[in-house]
Amino acid sequence: ALCDDRLIGFSYIESWEHGDYVATSGLIVDPEFRRLGLAARIKAKTFELARLRFPFAKLFSITTSLPVMKLNSQMGYKPVTFSELTDDEEFWAGCKGCVNYDILQRNNRRMCLCTGMLYDPKAKLERPSKRAPYMMWAHNRIKKLLHLK
Structure with a gap:
């Protein structure tokens, strides 16, 4: 996210296991621009x-x-155990820079201080949410805020 030429927010996506898993990561918002809904807009865009x-x-x-x-x-991710996330060693190697990496290693990558969250599109097809009308409204509202068609 930019304000003129200034970077004020950031996130990225990265695929793993030949596109079977995709991480949405690195959500950062400049402190001056927090509490304005920017993080939600960036997160919605990376999700989209x-x-x-x-x-x-x-x-x-x-x-x-x-x-x-x-x-x-709010986007439909559910908390899961790490065993439900990618097995890709390269992904987990990315955790080495975290101060909590020793906890992850000590527990054989089963748990850490982080919470793993997963959005499974197949689960959405099998079980429609009771919040579906709200989620559709929120999705359309986010698109409007981002000036998407």
């Missing part, structure tokens, strides 16, 4: 991009951030 490019992939996120967990939940 991931679903567009990898429509059958399981989307996942690992975080210690309660606001990110809430955003993920």
Whole structure:
């Protein structure tokens, strides 16, 4: 996200296991621009991009951030054990820079201080949500805010 030429927010997607899993990661918002809904807009855009490019992939996120967990939940992500996430060693090697990496290693990658969250498009097809009308309204509202067609 940019404000003029200034970077004020960021996130990215990365695919794993030949596109079977996609991580939505790195959500950062400049402190000056927090509490304006920017994080939700960025998260919605990464979700939309991931679903567009990898429509059958399981989307996942690992975080210690309660606001990110809430955003993920609103989009349909569910908390899961790490065993339900990618097995790709390269993904897990990316955790080496985290201060909690020793916890992850000590527990044989079964648990950490992070919460794993997963969006499985197949689960959505099998069990329609009672919140579906609200989610459709929220999706359309986000599209309008982002000036998407």
